[in-house]
Amino acid sequence: MKRIGGYMTKVHFIAIGGSVMHQLAIALKNKGYLVTGSDDEIFEPALSNLRQAGILPAAMGWDAGKITADTDAIILGMHAREDNPELIKARELGLKIYSFPEYIYQESREKTRVAIGGSHGKTTTTAMIMHVLQQNKRDFDYLVGAKLEGFAQSVNITNAPIIVCEADEYPASVIEKRPKFHFLHPQIAVLTGIAWDHINVFPTYEIYETQFAIFIRDMQAGAVLIYNNNDPALVKVVEANGQHLQLIPYAIPEHHIENGVTTVTFGNHSASLKVFGDHNLLNMHAARLVCNQLGISDADFLSAISSFKGAAKRLELVAANDHCAIYRDFAHAPSKVKATMEATQQQFPGRKLIAVLELHTYSSLNADFLDQYYSALDPATIAAVYYSKHALEIKRMPDLSPELIAQRFGRNDLHIFNSREKLENFLQGQSYQDTNLLLMSSGTYDGLDFPKLAALLPLNNQHTTK
Missing domain, CATH: 3.90.190.20 (Mur ligase, C-terminal domain)
Known part of the structure:
Protein backbone atom coordinates (compact mmCIF):
# COMPACT_ATOMS: atom_id res chain seq x y z
CA MET A 1 0.00 0.00 0.00
CA LYS A 2 2.92 2.37 -0.63
CA ARG A 3 1.98 5.70 -2.10
CA ILE A 4 3.65 6.83 -5.30
CA GLY A 5 6.01 9.78 -5.33
CA GLY A 6 8.05 8.69 -2.30
CA TYR A 7 5.41 9.54 0.32
CA MET A 8 4.98 7.28 3.32
CA THR A 9 1.78 5.31 3.74
CA LYS A 10 -0.06 6.70 6.76
CA VAL A 11 -2.02 4.22 8.88
CA HIS A 12 -3.97 4.88 12.09
CA PHE A 13 -5.04 2.15 14.52
CA ILE A 14 -8.20 2.60 16.57
CA ALA A 15 -7.62 0.33 19.60
CA ILE A 16 -3.92 -0.17 18.96
CA GLY A 17 -3.32 -1.99 22.25
CA GLY A 18 -4.84 -5.35 21.28
CA SER A 19 -2.61 -8.39 21.47
CA VAL A 20 -2.52 -8.84 17.68
CA MET A 21 -3.34 -5.25 16.68
CA HIS A 22 -0.22 -3.82 18.29
CA GLN A 23 1.89 -6.49 16.60
CA LEU A 24 0.55 -5.44 13.18
CA ALA A 25 1.24 -1.79 14.06
CA ILE A 26 4.86 -2.64 14.87
CA ALA A 27 5.21 -4.70 11.69
CA LEU A 28 3.98 -1.79 9.54
CA LYS A 29 6.28 0.63 11.36
CA ASN A 30 9.16 -1.73 10.60
CA LYS A 31 8.07 -1.79 6.95
CA GLY A 32 8.47 1.98 6.78
CA TYR A 33 4.88 3.15 7.19
CA LEU A 34 3.87 6.17 9.28
CA VAL A 35 1.90 4.54 12.11
CA THR A 36 -0.24 6.22 14.77
CA GLY A 37 -2.80 4.84 17.16
CA SER A 38 -5.16 5.34 20.08
CA ASP A 39 -6.67 3.30 22.89
CA ASP A 40 -8.41 3.90 26.19
CA GLU A 41 -6.18 1.37 27.99
CA ILE A 42 -3.06 -0.57 27.04
CA PHE A 43 -1.60 -3.38 29.12
CA GLU A 44 1.65 -5.33 29.06
CA PRO A 45 3.26 -6.60 26.96
CA ALA A 46 1.67 -4.30 24.36
CA LEU A 47 2.59 -1.22 26.42
CA SER A 48 6.32 -1.91 26.42
CA ASN A 49 6.33 -3.23 22.86
CA LEU A 50 4.67 -0.07 21.49
CA ARG A 51 6.93 2.17 23.56
CA GLN A 52 10.04 0.41 22.27
CA ALA A 53 8.76 0.75 18.69
CA GLY A 54 8.15 4.48 19.23
CA ILE A 55 4.41 4.35 18.52
CA LEU A 56 2.88 4.29 22.02
CA PRO A 57 0.13 6.96 22.18
CA ALA A 58 1.22 9.99 24.24
CA ALA A 59 -1.99 9.76 26.27
CA MET A 60 -4.76 7.23 26.72
CA GLY A 61 -8.19 7.97 25.27
CA TRP A 62 -9.81 8.74 21.95
CA ASP A 63 -9.08 11.93 20.00
CA ALA A 64 -10.95 12.69 16.77
CA GLY A 65 -8.24 15.27 16.00
CA LYS A 66 -5.86 12.41 15.17
CA ILE A 67 -8.00 11.48 12.17
CA THR A 68 -6.98 13.54 9.16
CA ALA A 69 -7.87 13.49 5.48
CA ASP A 70 -4.38 12.38 4.45
CA THR A 71 -4.69 9.06 6.33
CA ASP A 72 -4.49 6.15 3.89
CA ALA A 73 -6.07 3.52 6.12
CA ILE A 74 -7.86 3.20 9.43
CA ILE A 75 -7.48 -0.20 11.08
CA LEU A 76 -10.29 -0.87 13.53
CA GLY A 77 -9.79 -3.19 16.49
CA MET A 78 -12.44 -5.36 18.16
CA HIS A 79 -12.13 -3.30 21.35
CA ALA A 80 -13.49 -0.17 19.62
CA ARG A 81 -17.23 0.55 19.77
CA GLU A 82 -19.39 1.91 16.98
CA ASP A 83 -19.78 5.29 18.74
CA ASN A 84 -16.01 5.76 18.94
CA PRO A 85 -15.29 9.43 18.07
CA GLU A 86 -12.30 8.51 15.89
CA LEU A 87 -14.39 6.02 13.93
CA ILE A 88 -17.15 8.62 13.47
CA LYS A 89 -14.60 11.15 12.18
CA ALA A 90 -13.06 8.62 9.80
CA ARG A 91 -16.47 7.86 8.36
CA GLU A 92 -17.25 11.56 7.96
CA LEU A 93 -14.00 12.01 6.00
CA GLY A 94 -14.73 8.97 3.82
CA LEU A 95 -11.49 7.25 4.79
CA LYS A 96 -10.81 3.59 4.08
CA ILE A 97 -11.66 1.61 7.23
CA TYR A 98 -10.42 -1.95 7.57
CA SER A 99 -10.78 -4.68 10.14
CA PHE A 100 -7.56 -6.52 10.96
CA PRO A 101 -8.10 -9.37 8.46
CA GLU A 102 -9.33 -7.03 5.72
CA TYR A 103 -6.11 -5.07 6.01
CA ILE A 104 -3.98 -8.23 6.02
CA TYR A 105 -5.59 -9.14 2.71
CA GLN A 106 -4.85 -5.69 1.26
CA GLU A 107 -1.20 -6.08 2.22
CA SER A 108 -0.99 -9.58 0.71
CA ARG A 109 -2.93 -9.31 -2.55
CA GLU A 110 0.22 -10.16 -4.56
CA LYS A 111 1.37 -12.94 -2.22
CA THR A 112 0.61 -16.63 -1.99
CA ARG A 113 -1.78 -16.70 0.96
CA VAL A 114 -1.87 -19.75 3.24
CA ALA A 115 -4.74 -19.80 5.76
CA ILE A 116 -4.99 -22.28 8.64
CA GLY A 117 -8.59 -22.54 9.90
CA GLY A 118 -10.63 -24.88 12.07
CA SER A 119 -11.94 -25.14 15.60
CA HIS A 120 -8.70 -26.51 17.03
CA GLY A 121 -5.02 -26.82 16.16
CA LYS A 122 -4.80 -23.58 14.17
CA THR A 123 -1.97 -22.05 16.17
CA THR A 124 0.16 -25.20 16.30
CA THR A 125 -0.30 -26.02 12.61
CA THR A 126 0.58 -22.44 11.65
CA ALA A 127 3.60 -22.53 13.95
CA MET A 128 4.80 -25.81 12.43
CA ILE A 129 4.63 -24.37 8.90
CA MET A 130 6.47 -21.24 10.02
CA HIS A 131 9.18 -23.28 11.73
CA VAL A 132 9.78 -25.45 8.66
CA LEU A 133 9.86 -22.46 6.29
CA GLN A 134 12.32 -20.67 8.57
CA GLN A 135 14.55 -23.74 8.87
CA ASN A 136 14.56 -24.03 5.09
CA LYS A 137 15.48 -20.33 4.77
CA ARG A 138 12.32 -19.39 2.90
CA ASP A 139 11.20 -15.75 2.85
CA PHE A 140 7.64 -15.37 4.20
CA ASP A 141 5.28 -13.18 6.21
CA TYR A 142 3.05 -14.49 8.95
CA LEU A 143 0.21 -13.98 11.38
CA VAL A 144 -0.04 -16.32 14.37
CA GLY A 145 -1.87 -16.20 17.70
CA ALA A 146 1.00 -17.11 20.03
CA LYS A 147 4.59 -16.23 20.85
CA LEU A 148 6.88 -18.63 19.01
CA GLU A 149 10.51 -19.43 19.65
CA GLY A 150 12.68 -17.99 16.88
CA PHE A 151 10.21 -15.23 15.93
CA ALA A 152 10.47 -11.74 17.40
CA GLN A 153 6.77 -10.99 16.98
CA SER A 154 3.50 -12.69 16.09
CA VAL A 155 2.81 -10.60 12.96
CA ASN A 156 5.25 -9.78 10.20
CA ILE A 157 4.48 -7.85 7.00
CA THR A 158 7.28 -7.35 4.47
CA ASN A 159 7.63 -7.78 0.71
CA ALA A 160 7.94 -11.58 1.03
CA PRO A 161 6.13 -13.66 -1.62
CA ILE A 162 4.25 -15.86 0.90
CA ILE A 163 2.11 -15.14 3.96
CA VAL A 164 1.05 -17.83 6.45
CA CYS A 165 -2.01 -16.86 8.51
CA GLU A 166 -3.77 -18.39 11.45
CA ALA A 167 -7.37 -17.92 10.30
CA ASP A 168 -9.83 -17.30 13.14
CA GLU A 169 -13.62 -17.67 12.86
CA TYR A 170 -14.34 -14.86 15.36
CA PRO A 171 -15.97 -11.61 14.02
CA ALA A 172 -13.59 -9.15 12.37
CA SER A 173 -14.67 -5.90 14.04
CA VAL A 174 -17.59 -3.99 15.57
CA ILE A 175 -18.70 -2.82 12.11
CA GLU A 176 -17.77 -6.02 10.26
CA LYS A 177 -19.40 -8.98 12.00
CA ARG A 178 -18.33 -11.64 9.52
CA PRO A 179 -15.64 -14.11 10.67
CA LYS A 180 -12.04 -13.06 10.19
CA PHE A 181 -11.14 -16.01 7.99
CA HIS A 182 -13.72 -14.99 5.37
CA PHE A 183 -11.50 -12.07 4.33
CA LEU A 184 -8.22 -13.87 3.57
CA HIS A 185 -9.15 -15.62 0.27
CA PRO A 186 -6.25 -18.09 0.40
CA GLN A 187 -4.78 -20.02 -2.50
CA ILE A 188 -3.83 -22.75 0.01
CA ALA A 189 -6.03 -23.48 3.03
CA VAL A 190 -6.17 -25.97 5.89
CA LEU A 191 -9.27 -26.88 7.87
CA THR A 192 -8.45 -28.90 10.99
CA GLY A 193 -11.98 -29.71 12.15
CA ILE A 194 -15.34 -28.33 13.23
CA ALA A 195 -16.42 -28.33 16.89
CA TRP A 196 -18.96 -25.79 18.12
CA ASP A 197 -17.45 -22.81 19.96
CA HIS A 198 -18.00 -19.05 20.55
CA ILE A 199 -21.68 -19.48 21.42
CA ASN A 200 -21.94 -15.77 22.25
CA VAL A 201 -21.48 -15.16 18.50
CA PHE A 202 -22.78 -18.43 17.02
CA PRO A 203 -25.74 -19.46 19.22
CA THR A 204 -26.33 -22.76 17.38
CA TYR A 205 -24.03 -25.38 15.90
CA GLU A 206 -25.69 -24.92 12.52
CA ILE A 207 -24.79 -21.21 12.41
CA TYR A 208 -21.21 -22.03 13.44
CA GLU A 209 -20.86 -24.77 10.81
CA THR A 210 -22.21 -22.46 8.10
CA GLN A 211 -19.20 -20.15 8.55
CA PHE A 212 -16.90 -22.94 7.36
CA ALA A 213 -19.16 -23.71 4.41
CA ILE A 214 -18.98 -20.05 3.37
CA PHE A 215 -15.19 -20.05 3.72
CA ILE A 216 -14.93 -23.07 1.42
CA ARG A 217 -17.41 -21.74 -1.15
CA ASP A 218 -15.61 -18.39 -1.33
CA MET A 219 -12.25 -19.96 -2.21
CA GLN A 220 -11.25 -19.44 -5.83
CA ALA A 221 -11.79 -22.37 -8.19
CA GLY A 222 -8.67 -24.54 -8.32
CA ALA A 223 -7.35 -23.41 -4.94
CA VAL A 224 -5.99 -26.09 -2.60
CA LEU A 225 -7.97 -27.19 0.47
CA ILE A 226 -6.19 -29.54 2.86
CA TYR A 227 -8.67 -31.00 5.35
CA ASN A 228 -8.81 -33.42 8.28
CA ASN A 229 -10.35 -36.61 6.95
CA ASN A 230 -10.79 -37.90 10.54
CA ASP A 231 -13.52 -35.33 11.27
CA PRO A 232 -16.89 -36.53 9.88
CA ALA A 233 -18.56 -33.13 10.35
CA LEU A 234 -15.79 -31.41 8.39
CA VAL A 235 -15.76 -34.06 5.66
CA LYS A 236 -19.49 -33.55 5.15
CA VAL A 237 -19.09 -29.77 4.77
CA VAL A 238 -16.11 -30.13 2.42
CA GLU A 239 -17.86 -32.64 0.17
CA ALA A 240 -20.96 -30.42 -0.02
CA ASN A 241 -19.15 -27.14 -0.72
CA GLY A 242 -15.64 -27.81 -2.05
CA GLN A 243 -15.99 -29.57 -5.39
CA HIS A 244 -14.50 -26.55 -7.19
CA LEU A 245 -11.23 -26.97 -5.23
CA GLN A 246 -8.20 -29.25 -5.23
CA LEU A 247 -9.12 -31.37 -2.20
CA ILE A 248 -6.34 -33.03 -0.22
CA PRO A 249 -7.45 -35.07 2.81
CA TYR A 250 -5.10 -35.97 5.64
CA ALA A 251 -5.14 -38.33 8.61
CA ILE A 252 -2.81 -39.48 11.38
CA PRO A 253 0.47 -40.49 9.69
CA GLU A 254 2.48 -43.64 10.28
CA HIS A 255 4.29 -43.40 13.62
CA HIS A 256 5.42 -45.24 16.74
CA ILE A 257 6.05 -44.25 20.36
CA GLU A 258 9.01 -45.49 22.38
CA ASN A 259 10.13 -44.27 25.80
CA GLY A 260 7.83 -41.25 25.55
CA VAL A 261 9.20 -40.16 22.14
CA THR A 262 7.13 -40.19 18.94
CA THR A 263 8.78 -41.03 15.61
CA VAL A 264 6.87 -40.29 12.41
CA THR A 265 7.44 -41.71 8.92
CA PHE A 266 6.63 -40.43 5.44
CA GLY A 267 7.76 -42.85 2.72
CA ASN A 268 11.45 -43.60 3.22
CA HIS A 269 12.01 -40.72 5.65
CA SER A 270 11.52 -40.68 9.43
CA ALA A 271 12.07 -38.20 12.26
CA SER A 272 11.68 -38.16 16.03
CA LEU A 273 9.47 -35.35 17.36
CA LYS A 274 9.60 -33.10 20.41
CA VAL A 275 5.78 -32.83 20.43
CA PHE A 276 3.28 -35.66 20.81
CA GLY A 277 -0.34 -36.72 20.61
CA ASP A 278 -2.70 -37.67 17.78
CA HIS A 279 -3.86 -34.05 17.48
CA ASN A 280 -0.26 -32.90 16.95
CA LEU A 281 0.35 -35.69 14.45
CA LEU A 282 -2.70 -34.44 12.55
CA ASN A 283 -1.42 -30.85 12.79
CA MET A 284 1.98 -31.96 11.55
CA HIS A 285 0.52 -33.88 8.61
CA ALA A 286 -1.43 -30.79 7.55
CA ALA A 287 1.73 -28.69 7.87
CA ARG A 288 3.66 -31.20 5.77
CA LEU A 289 1.07 -31.02 2.97
CA VAL A 290 1.16 -27.21 2.99
CA CYS A 291 4.95 -27.24 2.83
CA ASN A 292 4.82 -29.72 -0.06
CA GLN A 293 2.61 -27.20 -1.90
CA LEU A 294 5.26 -24.55 -1.23
CA GLY A 295 8.01 -26.73 -2.72
CA ILE A 296 9.52 -28.35 0.38
CA SER A 297 10.27 -32.08 0.18
CA ASP A 298 9.33 -34.63 2.83
CA ALA A 299 12.99 -35.10 3.71
CA ASP A 300 13.51 -31.38 4.29
CA PHE A 301 10.20 -31.11 6.15
CA LEU A 302 11.05 -33.92 8.57
CA SER A 303 14.56 -32.61 9.14
CA ALA A 304 13.08 -29.25 10.16
CA ILE A 305 10.04 -30.46 12.15
CA SER A 306 12.20 -32.65 14.38
CA SER A 307 13.37 -29.50 16.22
CA PHE A 308 9.89 -27.98 16.64
CA LYS A 309 9.15 -27.58 20.36
CA GLY A 310 5.54 -26.40 20.13
CA ALA A 311 3.74 -23.10 20.53
CA ALA A 312 3.43 -21.37 23.88
CA LYS A 313 0.83 -22.96 26.20
CA ARG A 314 0.26 -25.88 23.81
CA LEU A 315 1.27 -28.93 25.85
Missing part, protein backbone atom coordinates in the same frame (compact mmCIF):
# COMPACT_ATOMS: atom_id res chain seq x y z
CA GLU A 316 4.04 -26.71 27.18
CA LEU A 317 6.30 -28.58 29.61
CA VAL A 318 6.47 -26.70 32.91
CA ALA A 319 8.59 -29.20 34.86
CA ALA A 320 9.48 -32.89 34.84
CA ASN A 321 11.47 -35.67 36.45
CA ASP A 322 11.86 -39.35 35.65
CA HIS A 323 8.35 -40.28 36.81
CA CYS A 324 6.26 -37.12 36.39
CA ALA A 325 5.66 -34.26 33.97
CA ILE A 326 3.65 -31.07 34.45
CA TYR A 327 2.09 -29.61 31.32
CA ARG A 328 0.26 -26.37 30.65
CA ASP A 329 -2.15 -26.32 27.72
CA PHE A 330 -4.46 -23.76 26.09
CA ALA A 331 -7.25 -26.35 25.78
CA HIS A 332 -10.64 -25.01 26.85
CA ALA A 333 -13.27 -26.17 24.34
CA PRO A 334 -14.54 -29.76 24.85
CA SER A 335 -12.85 -31.17 21.74
CA LYS A 336 -9.53 -29.60 22.71
CA VAL A 337 -9.76 -30.90 26.28
CA LYS A 338 -10.38 -34.44 25.06
CA ALA A 339 -7.55 -34.32 22.50
CA THR A 340 -5.01 -33.00 25.00
CA MET A 341 -5.89 -35.58 27.64
CA GLU A 342 -5.80 -38.43 25.13
CA ALA A 343 -2.39 -37.27 23.90
CA THR A 344 -0.95 -37.22 27.42
CA GLN A 345 -2.30 -40.70 28.17
CA GLN A 346 -1.07 -42.21 24.92
CA GLN A 347 2.41 -40.79 25.40
CA PHE A 348 2.70 -42.01 29.01
CA PRO A 349 0.44 -45.08 29.25
CA GLY A 350 1.92 -46.24 32.58
CA ARG A 351 1.21 -43.01 34.45
CA LYS A 352 -1.84 -41.71 36.27
CA LEU A 353 -3.24 -38.35 35.16
CA ILE A 354 -4.34 -35.40 37.29
CA ALA A 355 -6.27 -32.97 35.06
CA VAL A 356 -7.34 -29.45 36.02
CA LEU A 357 -9.58 -27.50 33.64
CA GLU A 358 -10.34 -23.80 34.08
CA LEU A 359 -13.70 -22.57 32.82
CA HIS A 360 -12.72 -19.15 31.50
CA THR A 361 -14.35 -18.45 28.12
CA TYR A 362 -17.88 -17.19 27.58
CA SER A 363 -18.90 -20.59 26.22
CA SER A 364 -17.39 -22.66 29.04
CA LEU A 365 -18.97 -20.43 31.72
CA ASN A 366 -22.41 -20.75 30.13
CA ALA A 367 -24.61 -23.24 31.99
CA ASP A 368 -26.36 -24.33 28.77
CA PHE A 369 -23.07 -25.01 26.95
CA LEU A 370 -21.63 -27.03 29.85
CA ASP A 371 -23.52 -30.09 28.56
CA GLN A 372 -20.88 -30.24 25.82
CA TYR A 373 -18.31 -31.19 28.48
CA TYR A 374 -20.14 -34.34 29.58
CA SER A 375 -17.54 -37.11 30.18
CA ALA A 376 -14.74 -34.85 28.85
CA LEU A 377 -12.66 -35.34 32.01
CA ASP A 378 -13.39 -39.05 32.44
CA PRO A 379 -9.91 -40.18 31.25
CA ALA A 380 -8.26 -38.47 34.25
CA THR A 381 -7.48 -40.46 37.38
CA ILE A 382 -8.19 -37.32 39.39
CA ALA A 383 -10.11 -34.44 37.80
CA ALA A 384 -10.71 -30.86 38.90
CA VAL A 385 -12.49 -27.81 37.52
CA TYR A 386 -11.60 -24.23 38.43
CA TYR A 387 -13.72 -21.17 37.71
CA SER A 388 -13.34 -17.58 38.81
CA LYS A 389 -16.17 -15.55 40.30
CA HIS A 390 -14.35 -12.51 38.91
CA ALA A 391 -14.51 -13.91 35.34
CA LEU A 392 -18.27 -14.37 35.69
CA GLU A 393 -18.66 -10.79 36.93
CA ILE A 394 -16.59 -9.34 34.07
CA LYS A 395 -18.65 -11.24 31.52
CA ARG A 396 -21.85 -10.28 33.36
CA MET A 397 -22.89 -13.90 33.64
CA PRO A 398 -24.86 -15.60 36.45
CA ASP A 399 -23.06 -17.65 39.08
CA LEU A 400 -22.44 -21.35 38.56
CA SER A 401 -22.99 -23.83 41.37
CA PRO A 402 -20.49 -26.65 41.98
CA GLU A 403 -23.40 -29.10 41.92
CA LEU A 404 -24.40 -27.96 38.42
CA ILE A 405 -20.81 -28.23 37.15
CA ALA A 406 -20.41 -31.75 38.52
CA GLN A 407 -23.72 -32.74 36.91
CA ARG A 408 -22.78 -31.28 33.53
CA PHE A 409 -19.40 -33.07 33.53
CA GLY A 410 -21.08 -36.29 34.66
CA ARG A 411 -18.50 -37.01 37.32
CA ASN A 412 -19.44 -37.28 41.02
CA ASP A 413 -15.83 -37.23 42.25
CA LEU A 414 -15.00 -34.00 40.42
CA HIS A 415 -13.03 -31.50 42.54
CA ILE A 416 -14.39 -27.98 42.00
CA PHE A 417 -12.69 -24.73 43.07
CA ASN A 418 -13.31 -21.01 42.66
CA SER A 419 -10.44 -19.90 44.91
CA ARG A 420 -6.83 -19.98 43.72
CA GLU A 421 -5.65 -20.67 47.27
CA LYS A 422 -7.84 -23.77 47.51
CA LEU A 423 -6.60 -24.94 44.10
CA GLU A 424 -2.98 -24.50 45.20
CA ASN A 425 -3.67 -26.49 48.39
CA PHE A 426 -5.25 -29.23 46.28
CA LEU A 427 -2.23 -29.41 44.00
CA GLN A 428 0.19 -29.50 46.93
CA GLY A 429 -1.76 -32.34 48.50
CA GLN A 430 -1.42 -34.76 45.55
CA SER A 431 1.14 -37.50 45.03
CA TYR A 432 3.09 -37.18 41.79
CA GLN A 433 4.81 -40.57 41.74
CA ASP A 434 4.23 -42.05 38.26
CA THR A 435 1.68 -39.30 37.64
CA ASN A 436 1.37 -36.43 35.16
CA LEU A 437 -0.31 -33.10 35.94
CA LEU A 438 -2.15 -31.36 33.09
CA LEU A 439 -3.45 -27.80 33.55
CA MET A 440 -5.81 -26.72 30.77
CA SER A 441 -6.98 -23.12 30.37
CA SER A 442 -7.09 -20.08 28.13
CA GLY A 443 -6.71 -18.05 31.34
CA THR A 444 -4.32 -18.01 34.31
CA TYR A 445 -6.28 -19.56 37.21
CA ASP A 446 -6.40 -16.07 38.74
CA GLY A 447 -2.64 -15.66 38.60
CA LEU A 448 -1.35 -19.15 39.40
CA ASP A 449 2.48 -19.10 39.47
CA PHE A 450 3.28 -21.82 36.93
CA PRO A 451 7.09 -21.89 37.35
CA LYS A 452 6.66 -22.55 41.06
CA LEU A 453 4.78 -25.75 40.26
CA ALA A 454 8.18 -27.40 39.81
CA ALA A 455 8.33 -27.50 43.62
CA LEU A 456 5.59 -30.14 43.55
CA LEU A 457 8.08 -32.66 42.18
CA PRO A 458 10.72 -34.51 44.24
CA LEU A 459 14.19 -33.12 43.56
CA ASN A 460 15.72 -36.27 42.08
CA ASN A 461 16.39 -35.92 38.34
CA GLN A 462 14.13 -32.87 38.16
CA HIS A 463 14.27 -30.39 35.30
CA THR A 464 12.17 -27.47 34.22
CA THR A 465 11.66 -25.49 31.03
CA LYS A 466 12.17 -22.13 32.70
